Structure formats: C-alpha cells, structure tokens
Amino acid sequence: MSNGTHASExxxxxxxxxxxxxxxCYLYLCDRSQAEDAVQETFLRVYKGLDTFRGESSEKTWIMKIAINTCYKMNHSGWSRFINRRVTPEMLPEASVPFEEKDDELTRAVIRLPIRLRExxxxxxxxxLNVNEIAEALDISQPSVSGRLKRxxxxxxxxxxxRENDA
Structure with missing residues (x-):
C-alpha cells in the first residue's frame, strides 16, 4: 500500500x-485528555499496522483491540495515578444519539463496575462487538467473556x- 493509499484509508x-x-478510551481512562491522547496513539498504531492487518477479524475489532491495549499501557504508566477518576456521563464525548435519563443512570453504574466487567x-x-470479537480483542476465551458479561x-x-452502592 502506498503512503497516499495509507493516508486515505x-x-x-x-x-x-x-x-x-x-x-x-474515556470510559477506560476516566480522563478526557488521556482519552484523546489514547485515540491519537490508537490511530497512529492503526496507520503503522495497515500493511499487517490481514482481515482475520473485523476492522472494528482490530481497532478496538489496539485502543484497549493503548489504554492498558496508559493506565499502567506512572502518570495515571494523578488523574481524577470521577467520571460523569456529562463528561463523555458526544454520543450519536442523545442520552435519556435512564441511560445516564446506567452509564454511571457501568463506570462503577470493575474494569474486567466494564470492558x-x-x-x-x-x-x-459479539462474544467472539470481544474474546479476540481482549485476548481471553469466549467462556471468560460470557462469564464476565453475566457477572x-x-x-x-x-x-x-x-442493592449495591458502589463497586
């Protein structure tokens, strides 16, 4: 693929x-600035990996796997301990469909889940994504995905x- 083709892709x-x-990324990192950095890093990695993407998974699965790995690395960096982790739905990037009040309550609950369940x-x-795609994106088994979804x-x-205040 040429650089021009890479750029348009x-x-x-x-x-x-x-x-x-x-x-x-925002729901993983709980910080807008870090999420924006993670998006840039994700698409930089996507660009660098365009020649190696073999289409064994969907584009979305491939890109989400890169994004998740980028977030993991950022979460485990020394800077992450200085981030305000109190996320509210109002702070989320704009959704394609407006949120209703019940969605707001659900989003707050999802944010409070432990990361393994939240992801x-x-x-x-x-x-x-379906169970197979999630398993591939997270490098875990399909039964693990199903169990985490259930929990x-x-x-x-x-x-x-x-029945539960905070996770």
Missing part, C-alpha cells in the same frame, strides 16, 4: 471509528435496583 477509519474509540459490557453493548449484568442489576 486512515482518514476513512478515523471518520468511521473515532467517536467509538474516544468513548471507549466486556462496553464492547458488547456500547460498541456492538457484569448481575452487578448492574444490583446497582440499578439499589
């Missing part, structure tokens, strides 16, 4: 996936019904 991918990647809920419900749903139900 990257432009298409950014246009198609930037908002989804930003929302996911599968985000990828399944917010990004529309995540149970925790969310408990939180929303008021």
């Amino acid at each position: 990257l432009e298409r991918l950014v246009g198609q996936y930037q908002t989804a990647v930003l929302r996911t 599968v809920i985000l990828l399944y419900y917010y990004q529309g 995540g749903r149970e925790r969310l139900k408990d939180m929303l019904e008021g």
Whole structure:
C-alpha cells in the first residue's frame, strides 16, 4: 500500500471509528485528555499496522483491540495515578444519539463496575462487538467473556435496583 493509499484509508477509519474509540478510551481512562491522547496513539498504531492487518477479524475489532491495549499501557504508566477518576456521563464525548435519563443512570453504574466487567459490557453493548470479537480483542476465551458479561449484568442489576452502592 502506498503512503497516499495509507493516508486515505486512515482518514476513512478515523471518520468511521473515532467517536467509538474516544468513548471507549474515556470510559477506560476516566480522563478526557488521556482519552484523546489514547485515540491519537490508537490511530497512529492503526496507520503503522495497515500493511499487517490481514482481515482475520473485523476492522472494528482490530481497532478496538489496539485502543484497549493503548489504554492498558496508559493506565499502567506512572502518570495515571494523578488523574481524577470521577467520571460523569456529562463528561463523555458526544454520543450519536442523545442520552435519556435512564441511560445516564446506567452509564454511571457501568463506570462503577470493575474494569474486567466494564470492558466486556462496553464492547458488547456500547460498541456492538459479539462474544467472539470481544474474546479476540481482549485476548481471553469466549467462556471468560460470557462469564464476565453475566457477572457484569448481575452487578448492574444490583446497582440499578439499589442493592449495591458502589463497586
């Protein structure tokens, strides 16, 4: 692929996936500035990897895997301990569809989930990935994804019904 082809392909991918990647990174990192940095780093890695993408997964799965790995690395850097982790739905990047009040309550509950449960809920419900794609994106087994989805749903139900204050 030539540099011109790479650039136009990257432009298409950014246009198609930037908002989804930003929302996911923000919910992972709980900081707008870090999420924006993660998006830039994600698409830089996408650009560098265009020649090696073999199409064994969907573009979305591939890009989300890169974004998740980027967030993991940023979360484990020394700077992450200085970040304000109190995220509210108002702070999230603009959604393509306006939130309703019940969505706001659900988003607050999702944010409070432990990261291992939050990530599968985000990828399944917010990004529309299936269990196989999530397993591939997170490098875990399909039964692990199914188990985490089940536990995540149970925790969310408990939180929303008021049986659990904070995760």
